Amino acid sequence: MDIPSGFPATLWSFLSFLPFFILLFLLGIIKGAIFCPVVWLVITIGNSAVIFGLWPAHVIWTYVCVVRAKRLGPNLKAVLCIGLPVPLILWPLVGLTGSILVGLGYGLFTPLVATFEAIGEEHENKFVDCILKGTWSTVKGSFTVVRDVTDTCFHSYFSLMDDLREQPPKNGSPLDIKLLELPGSLLVGLLGVIVDVPMIVLIALWKSPYMLLKGWHRLVHDLIGREGPFMETVCVPFAGLAILLWPLVVIAAVLSAFVSSFFLGFYAAVVVYQESSIKLGLAYVVSALALFDEYANDFLYMREGSCFPRPKYRSQNMPLSGTLSRRYSLSKEGSNGKSGSISPGNEMPGPQRSKSLKKSIQEMKTMQMWDHLFESYERYGRNLVGDNIIKLSDIEEWNHTAKCKILSVGLPAYSILQNLLCSAKHDSAGFRFTDGTEITAMNRTGDRLFEWFFEPLMIIKEQIKAEQLEESEELYLSKLVLLSGFPDRMKAWQNGGIPPPDDVRRAELEALSRRLQGIAASISIMPTFRRRFQNVVRNLHPVAVESVSSSVHSQGSIAESNISEVGSKSRNRISRLFSQKSGGRKEHSSDMTMQERNRYNDEAV
Numbered sequence: 001m002d003i004p005s006g007f008p009a010t011l012w013s014f015l016s017f018l019p020f021f022i023l024l025f026l027l028g029i030i031k032g033a034i035f036c037p038v039v040w041l042v043i044t045i046g047n048s049a050v051i052f053g054l055w056p057a058h059v060i061w062t063y064v065c066v067v068r069a070k071r072l073g074p075n076l077k078a079v080l081c082i083g084l085p086v087p088l089i090l091w092p093l094v095g096l097t098g099s100i101l102v103g104l105g106y107g108l109f110t111p112l113v114a115t116f117e118a119i120g121e122e123h124e125n126k127f128v129d130c131i132l133k134g135t136w137s138t139v140k141g142s143f144t145v146v147r148d149v150t151d152t153c154f155h156s157y158f159s160l161m162d163d164l165r166e167q168p169p170k171n172g173s174p175l176d177i178k179l180l181e182l183p184g185s186l187l188v189g190l191l192g193v194i195v196d197v198p199m200i201v202l203i204a205l206w207k208s209p210y211m212l213l214k215g216w217h218r219l220v221h222d223l224i225g226r227e228g229p230f231m232e233t234v235c236v237p238f239a240g241l242a243i244l245l246w247p248l249v250v251i252a253a254v255l256s257a258f259v260s261s262f263f264l265g266f267y268a269a270v271v272v273y274q275e276s277s278i279k280l281g282l283a284y285v286v287s288a289l290a291l292f293d294e295y296a297n298d299f300l301y302m303r304e305g306s307c308f309p310r311p312k313y314r315s316q317n318m319p320l321s322g323t324l325s326r327r328y329s330l331s332k333e334g335s336n337g338k339s340g341s342i343s344p345g346n347e348m349p350g351p352q353r354s355k356s357l358k359k360s361i362q363e364m365k366t367m368q369m370w371d372h373l374f375e376s377y378e379r380y381g382r383n384l385v386g387d388n389i390i391k392l393s394d395i396e397e398w399n400h401t402a403k404c405k406i407l408s409v410g411l412p413a414y415s416i417l418q419n420l421l422c423s424a425k426h427d428s429a430g431f432r433f434t435d436g437t438e439i440t441a442m443n444r445t446g447d448r449l450f451e452w453f454f455e456p457l458m459i460i461k462e463q464i465k466a467e468q469l470e471e472s473e474e475l476y477l478s479k480l481v482l483l484s485g486f487p488d489r490m491k492a493w494q495n496g497g498i499p500p501p502d503d504v505r506r507a508e509l510e511a512l513s514r515r516l517q518g519i520a521a522s523i524s525i526m527p528t529f530r531r532r533f534q535n536v537v538r539n540l541h542p543v544a545v546e547s548v549s550s551s552v553h554s555q556g557s558i559a560e561s562n563i564s565e566v567g568s569k570s571r572n573r574i575s576r577l578f579s580q581k582s583g584g585r586k587e588h589s590s591d592m593t594m595q596e597r598n599r600y601n602d603e604a605v
Contacts, residue, residue, distance in 0.1 A: 024119070024130065025241070028112035031134060039107030039142040040100070046146030047099035051092055054153050059088050061158065065165040073176025099149075106145065109245075110138045116241055148527045155402060156525040163521070181273055188281035189269025196265035196288050197258070203289070204257035207296050212250045214300065219243045257292075264288050275315055284313035370532065372437050376415045378536045379434075384411070385543045388551065389482070389493055392544040398537055402530065405485060407537065413481040413513070413520035420457065421474060424465045431457055456519060460512065472498045473509060480513035 066072065066080050114134025118126060169175065219242055265288065272281035290310035297304060384390040390406060398404040423432040430440030431454065439454070469477070475497030483490045500506050523529060 024115055025112075025244070027130060028115035028134075031111035031115065031131075032108040035111055035135060035138050036104065036107035039110075039138055040103035042139070042142040043103035043106065043145050044096075044099045046143075047102075047149045048096050050146070050150050050153050051095040051099075055088075055092055058091070058153070058157065061161055062088065065161040068165050069167075071164070071167050071169045071175055073174040075179050076175060076177050079177065079179075079182065102145070103142070106142065107138065110134055110141065113241070114138070144531070147531055151530040152527045155530050156527065159525050177273070181276060184278050185269040185272040185281070188272045188278055188285070189266045191282075192265035192268030192285045192288070193262055194265075195285050197261040199289050200261035200264065200292050201254070201258050203293055203296060204254045207300065208250050208254055210302075211253065211300055212247060215246045215249070216243065219246065261292075264292065271313055275313075277315075280313045280315070283311040287311055287313050369439065370528070372433050372435070373415075374532050374536055375435070376419060376433055377411055377533070378539055380415045380418060381411055381536060381540045382543055384414075384482070385540050386547055388547060389489075390540070390544070392541075392548050395537055395541050395544050399541075406483065408524050408533070409517050409520050410482040410484070412523060412533075413516040414478060416457065416520060417478060417481050417516055420461050420464055423461050427465075428461075431461070453519060453523065456515070460515060463512065467508065472496060473500055473505075476500070477509050477513060480510060481516050484513055484517065 062084060063081065066077055066084070069077070072080070111134035114137070115130050118129040118133040265285070267288070268281045268284045271284045272278055275281070286308070287310045290306040290308040293306035293308055294304065296302075297306070381390065385395075390411065394404050394406050398407045402408065419431065419433050422428075422434045423430070426432055428438055428440075430438055432438045475495050476499050477497070479490050479493060479495065479497045483493065500509070524533070
């Protein structure tokens with residue numbers, strides 16, 4: 001559409017937008033007020049019942065797994081057993097508080113956002129969609145939230161603790177701590193909490209007005225001028241909603257700073273223990289303030305640096321992390337005169353005009369990544385079930401116990417491997433699904449959980465490209481990731497995969513399979529994994545039943561043909577024997593005794 005130019009056109013665009021936006025906002029608030037109590041009760045009561053009901057089992061099993069963990073040394077076990085009551089007692093309180101807040105937020109804002117989303121959808125009757133959208137779907141979503149919390153507390157937690165209990169120690173020696181350095185570490189850690197928490201909160205409060213005003217300025221500028229991602233008509237209501245909700249974003253940022261300040265402050269204890277120096281731990285307490293201040297300036301695109309001192313708290317130089325390292329590299333490029341850099345103090349670069357907000361949101365949604373991933377699971381699962389590699393007994397075992405390794409770990413690892421092989425063959429810059437969808441550094445989500453899996457997968461992809469696997473080695477690697485631990489089934493699967501004769505090459509493939517299985521096992525403990533994967537298994541079950549029935553039918557046909565063939569041969573043989581035995585007799589065959597007939601039948605058989 002045409003972007004309004006000039007003050008009269010801009011003013012008219014803004015005034016014509018206000019009634020439209022106010023009506024949508026009031027409708028969303030009314031729907032939220034109606035359904036918020038129901039959603040709040042479902043989430044609060046459901047999550048609280050799960051958390052408090054499983055709390056005794058969590059306490060007992062946590063201590064059992066810590067005591068029996070092979071990777072932990074005796075000193076570390078003793079310290080953990082002493083300190084575990086604190087998080088175990090806080091967990092129900094945190095869970096209850098989080099359930100109350102999530103229930104209120106989900107019940108109020110989901111119908112509100114859904115009302116604005118209905119305007120952008122292509123339906124004939126948008127008025128009805130605005131009224132109905134976000135009503136019953138919000139109630140069903142509240143039950144989904146309770147289901148995910150249940151899966152996390154009942155399946156993911158126990159799987160995580162079982163891994164802790166069963167994993168062997170790295171390098172043959174368990175992880176342990178030095179007890180003599182604990183008092184100094186804990187003392188400096190508590191000092192870091194006392195100093196850093198109030199100072200970090202003050203820094204966040206000091207910068208929050210700037211964040212509020214700058215955000216409002218940018219959003220209003222984009223709204224009035226129809227610039228950036230708000231240039232499309234369907235996206236304009238989201239701009240107004242973002243303007244109204246921006247103070248909540250600022251409040252959430254301050255609360256996040258408050259929560260993270262405890263971890264930043266107590267990290268001084270880790271520095272003291274690692275460096276064996278109380279002096280360096282105290283230096284970190286001061287340096288943490290500068291680090292947070294610089295990160296806040298980087299996030300708000302303010303001038304680099306900090307008014308706080310930043311003493312050296314490591315005996316060796318440590319690489320900068322994440323955003324700060326990228327910011328410093330960009331500023332360094334800017335000082336060298338390279339184009340496309342961001343110099344200190346510059347404003348945040350504007351979004352591309354050619355990209356709509358709807359497209360941007362679709363590119364950055366974590367749920368879309370999950371959708372492609374689970375579609376890949378189902379696609380490869382159908383092929384494997386059809387080839388009788390994944391059996392009906394595996395599916396039934398997972399439905400009863402959810403502990404079938406071939407399904408819960410093997411199938412995701414196999415699917416990820418096929419996508420990595422596709423990415424390597426197409427020389428993709430990121431992670432390419434076999435259906436053509438590609439995730440790169442430009443369109444991937446900024447979710448930290450996704451980053452934990454994306455970077456290791458990119459490393460494995462580069463390793464696969466460097467190895468230059470042959471086809472037989474790729475097929476053998478596919479066997480390993482799917483059926484590792486089941487040698488008989490690996491041998492029965494004749495897919496053309498042959499283990500390489502070189503022992504070093506074989507060990508490299510086995511190491512790759514273990515890493516892929518480890519990533520798949522980590523993905524399987526994610527909160528929404530079991531619910532989504534259960535749908536995949538449910539869709540695979542009729543395919544497995546059909547495969548078994550067709551296999552039984554074909555085997556029955558073969559057996560029936562074999563039996564008929566053997567029967568005809570036996571009848572012919574009996575006839576020949578009968579004619580030979582009775583040929584010299586003058587009487588007919590009817591004169592033979594029953595014993596002679598039975599003897600002839602036995603000889604024929």
